[in-house]
Amino acid sequence: MSHNLYHKEILPASDGMYRYALSIVREPETAKDIVQDCLTKIWSIRKDLDKVEKVNAWAFRIVRNRCIEILRRNRYADLDEKVVNMRHSDPVEEQAITNDFMSLMRKVLKELPVKQQEVFHLREVEDMSYQDIAETCGLTESDVKVNIHRARKKVKEAMQKIDAYGIAN
């Protein structure tokens, strides 16, 4: 039963877990290691998976905790309080971003406070419900809504600047 849960719920979520880890640590190799560690950890406790209420949010929370652990070990910053020092080069994104708008969008999103980046990613890329995001990030649902609204507002403002002045950093 729990073995099935691992295959039905956890493995299909591994892409999302990887993207989430990547959005936090910004290094593909580190993100990959983190997800592999988390999958191994979840596999080792698969017998208890049926006791978990929301497996998806729980798995994402494990990824989040591991990311924070790695970031703290690497002395980047406290994820909850400060903005993580983002690296300028990001090979995975470099492949995907092919025009100025994409680069600008990336810049805008990276300048958001970490909390906003996190909830924005989980909502816009992973299509998670407010409740699941709240559970993953340890926030209240209203905190999640506020942070998503603020993030979207900043994105919208950046797009309005593009409309007014053209693409410029």
Next chain:
Amino acid sequence: MGSQIDKLLEKYWNGETSLEEEQVIKAHFKSNPALTNEGHYFRYLAKQKEIRFSKAKGVNKKKAWLSAAATITIGIITAVLVFNDAQKDPFAIEDPEKAFQATKEALMMIGGQLQEGQNHTLKLTKFNKAKEELQEDS
């Protein structure tokens, strides 16, 4: 359809859309790749979703170096151990008690052989003595 999307977009930017409504917006921009900023924006989000764990590149360089270093170290240690082993006398006994026992047994065996040799020598001496007596009589 246009006005429905506009309404949904307004709700979206105000943070009032449900997940289902957001799916409608995303599906709209997927099937109508508009060259507007909003079109670019939703395309950016869709691109992010294409990143896959299964296609994640690479090996952690630090880990790879560590594992290479560990392999080389294990290789060197194994080579040294094998070489040292080859230099040793294959019949050498490490345990002093066993060595003493083996030496004792060897000495006993040699002692036994010597005793046997001495018995043969005594017989020969007797034989020689008898031979000399016979020669004297004749």
